[in-house]
Amino acid sequence: MLFPFELGIELSTLAILVAVAFTAGFIDAIAGGGGLLTIPALLTAGIPPHLALGTNKLCATFGSATASYTFYRRKLFSPGQWRHALVATAIGAWLGAFLAHWLPSDWLNQLLPVVVFACGLYLLFGKTPDVKSCTDAPIAQARQWPQGLALGFYDGVAGPGTGAFWTVSSLMLYPLDLLRASGVARSMNFVSNACALSIFIFSGHVVWLLGICMGLGLMVGAYLGARTAIKGGSRFIRPVFILVVLALTARLAWQHWFGLA
Template identity: 35%
Template sequence: MEPLGFSLEIICFLFGASLVAGFIDTLAGGGGLITLPALIMSGIPPLFALGTNKLQGTMGTATATLMMFRKRAVRWDDVKFHMLFAFIGAALGTAAVQLVDAELLSLVIPVVLVVIAVYFLLFPQRSVVSSEPRMGRKLYRSLVVPAVGWYDGMFGPGTGSFFALAGVALRGLRLVESTAVAKTLNFATNIASLLVFLLGGKVVWLAGLVMMGGQVCGAWLGSRFLFRINPLHLRYLVVAMCLGMLAKYLVSLVASS
């Protein structure tokens, strides 16, 4: 795909979508449910959309991970092997998705996004209560972590929530602690997926860089409104925007067939 072929309207749309996503992600999570449909709606082929979404999303998870380490919310010795297994799972998932037929992928991605959107709306993280560990550390690290990493490599949206919920439900971590660990694992999966997409030439740089700028602006705005907005209301907005963009995409897909 020739990145310079984007119109000014598409560039502004992608910047705006990533700005909203960065704002909402800072306050309630779920930004990927906006950025990925936005890329697909812009006419970017499914694999390029997935790769470009990783490019713009990696900056956010890298920043969050750096903050977790600087604040000593997590220790390197505690997460290094988890990050390695997450990295491997995501790399394998990203390699696998590139073997899927493009036409099939254009139908599968919207279905997955709808499922994740419904999950995101009905199962907020704050409803999860810490408990005793239900799975050993080694089994969790070698089975659950790479499985979530695989999902992130294949699709992506909701990965941070999945890591956080798994840490609480299966390892008995406190939600705050599990969320901090989830940031580091999500960074590992993002960077692994991005590297594989880069090797496959499946990244649209102009779109990714524009959306990086939007994410930074959105995250800055989000930090200014922290604790002033009900996160549940933002979840409704995320799902509404996601489903709206997907509906428009599917209508245009049917019209062009």
């Protein structure tokens, strides 16, 4: 079992990471994309790529579980309608995490900044579809398999932006409004986080104390964010969030590709 002090993490750095996790949990519960903050923060703090992915999965599971339960309690997600997506997401996440376990660290060092930066650009320039909700309309079952497998696999391999991709793709594929699509996204994100986490735990790629501390921060942020989203959302956060993401990933790219701190 690894602890933060064994990796040279000071208490001040730990406090900053917990604060980042709180912010990520709040934003993730509203629009998705919390991993776009936590993964760059972990990498910038000097956590090796495999440990960063596993630790992020641990703390993300705390946050996504809290947000998912909040949406479920408000009857904004019905598991029975999404059983195929739940199974497909679990299978995809296990396969993706298994692949990530075998990828060389050097590959992940080069890949993660690219993935996070690309996701940040997509969220910055992508347009969220405007779809009117119809609560009585049937939810297509066949579409859930490719959607769940693809996004579950992506979340297992890397993860940043998965919640946002779930929200956007659900708006495009089903008769949902933004709030119900967010409920689907939070629930599927919890499934893929938990399944991928099991692989990272088995392979020993989790910094437990750090992940639990960040997870508690994420839980509080996710609870407040989900309640805010249900009451009407906070879209003013989006541009600030994207700018922070782009700044963090630009620093990571500079650090990893040019060897500069």
